[in-house]
Amino acid sequence: MVDFSIFLHLKSLSFLSLPYLNTRSTVDMSLFSHLKSLDCLDLSGNTLKISSTLYLPPLIYTTLTLSSCNISEFPKFLQNQTRLIYLDISANQIKGHVPEWLWSLPILRYLNISQNSFTGFEGSTDIIQKSAKTMLDISSNLFHDLPLLPSSMMFFSASDNLFSGEIPRGICELLILDTLVLSNNNFSGSVPQCFNTFNTTLSILHLHNNSLSGVFWAESVSDHLRSLDLGNNQFSGELPKSLINCTQLEFLNVEKNKFRDKFPSWLRLLPNLQILVLRSNEFYGPIYSHGDSFSFPKLRIFDISNNLFTGVLPSAYFSGWNAMSSVVDFVDNTPIRFAGSGTGYYHKSVGLTNKGLSMELVGSVLTMYKTVDVSGNIFEGDMPESISLLKELIVLNMSNNAFTGHIPPSLVNLTNLQSLDLSQNQLSGKIPPELGKLTFLARMNFSHNMLEGPIPQGTQIQSQDSSSFAENPWLCGAPLQETCGGGEEKEEGEEKEEEDQVLSWIAAAIGYIPGVVCGFSISHILISYKHAWFMRIFHSFA
Structure with a gap:
């Protein structure tokens, strides 16, 4: 109390x-x-x-x-x-409508009514447009109609509502807008080609999980972008190369669209890029060409899974990825300050697969994760040895490719690794026993390869389900049912028993033959002696 x-x-x-x-x-x-x-x-x-x-x-x-x-x-x-x-x-x-008098409070600048059950606004939306609000958060409600916003608006978040139709072109007239978040609605059509033309200050544009389509034009990109999320829509065409002018860009997510383009290697020129997610599109071809730099110095999440990438990854491909190689602190909050007191924050989020489960990373949790996911492509050749340099890596997924060669024992350097998936490749050789030393490694999957020999007996490895090692014809040992060397020992035993039997028969034969010969000799002697005795008796009677 x-x-x-x-x-x-x-x-x-x-x-x-x-x-x-x-x-x-x-x-x-x-x-x-x-x-x-x-x-x-x-x-x-x-x-x-x-x-x-x-x-x-x-x-x-x-x-x-x-x-x-x-x-x-x-x-x-x-x-x-x-x-x-x-x-x-x-x-x-709170349910119902937002009262009309709220917009008349003369110096109210920041208003957060998110995570309620509001369904609309009292009175005309013109009242909102004429107010002097600079920050407005109406996310996670039940709104259907997007209000007209005042020209003074700097921060507007309307995610997780019931908005539909096209994004109003009037948003482009908000000349000092810094943050626009319209994720998780049902907006359709194309994105207005005006953000760069009319608005030169937009730094956060999040349109995740709508029904937007068409080409994302270069004219839609502001040079001030720090965070762009177009994930889970129906965008097509190429990734706009005008993003190369966004030197402050930290976060780029275009997952689950229909982008068809080569790997945007020019993104390496962005000095602040931390998160790159190209998952589930139609990107194709190699992700490296001769003369390219290997360096992604600040990248922490690299997800290019489920595309059509091909080719061999050079051994040094992951060299120069400094943020995954050492402990680097990042702050993911995006503060928007305004006259008076108070600060508004918007947290970025991204989905990934960890330990076989889909999860969403939000805000400060997002800054902790360092992941590489190249699964679901057509990569071939050896696994790049430089992966072992990424000592802060938590998730490594290289499954569903055509990698060959051996699993590098140097993976033991990834001491923070929690999830390792190398399944459905053409890897050969033995599972390095050194992997048993990775104490945080809670999930691993080596299934559907051509691995051989005994499964290492380390605690982390033995704790896995047998499905993690399935479909490797020459792999043996727990937790698989195939025992190592049991068949060979049985074969050798059977062969030895057969040899012993043969030797016994030979010995018997050797013993039998002289006996027979000796028997015949004695018999012959006896018969001869008997014949001579009878002859002597016969002559005596004669």
Whole structure:
């Protein structure tokens, strides 16, 4: 239990932050009506009691954060808070329409009403357009119609709603827009060819998981882009080479589209690129040509799986990938600051497969993962020895290709590796026993290759299911049922038994033949002696 009355005598208190107190106490908002000097109040994560008739005189609130407070109705007391600059009432259970008077608060700049159940806006959307908002987050609601936005808008997030139709061209007229997030809706048609023409400040453009199609034109690319997410749409054509002008680009995700192009090796020229996801498109051909640089110095996630890439990866291909070779700290939050107090953050996200499971990495978790996924292509030749340089790698997936040769024992250098998939290739030789030393390696898959010999007995390897080693004709040992050397020993035993039998017969024969000869000799002597005796007797009678 928390006694909030202890704050009532602090008449000059200007900053009060009490988020997530982990108490069953219900906080009555009327308690704070006496704190007329409050400049910032944060009660997030606590259960609030807000009477529908509650009236609070205009306070000095410039920042009010009431996120995750079990609020079910839009707080009416806010109508008089004319000094409010920053308002966050996200992650509550508020339904219905956003009240019209909210847009009339004269200096309100930041408004976060995300993660509620709003379905629309009261009054005309012109009221919103005429307001002076700079940051608006209406994501994760039930909105159907995109409102007209004020020209002062810098940050707009409307992901996870029910929007459909084409993206309004009016967005291009927001000349100082920095962040536009429209992911997880049902927008269709093409992207307006105007972001670069009219808007020169756009740095975050996320259109993930819609029904957008056509060519993503170079005119849609702002040179200031830091994060571009076009994943899970129906874009076609080539990847716009104008991205080479986006020297600040850190995040590029075009997964699950219909892009048909050669590998964009020119992306190596982007000095800040950290995440590159080309998964599930129609990219084709080799990913390396003579004279190309190997270096992707800041790349942490490299996913080109399920395309049509071919050729041999040079032994030194992964040299110069410094961010995967050593511990490098990255901050993935994208702060948008504005006059007054408060900061808005948008977290990037990306999906990947780890330990055989699909997962989504969001925000700070995304900065921890370092992965290489080249599965589902037509690569051949030896696995590049330079993979062993990527000491911070967590996921390595090279399955479903045509790699040959042996598994490099140097993979033991990947001491942070958690998932290794080399299945469905043409790898030969033995599984390096050194892999048993990788203590974090929770999942590995060597199935459908031409590996041979005993499976190493290390704890990490033996903990795998037998399916991880299946369809290797000459592989043996636990957890497979095929025992190593058992058949050979049996064969040798049978052969030895047969040899012993032959030797016994030979010995018997050797023993038998002299006996027979000796028998015949004795018999002949006896018969001769007997004949002579009879003859002597016969002559005596005669």
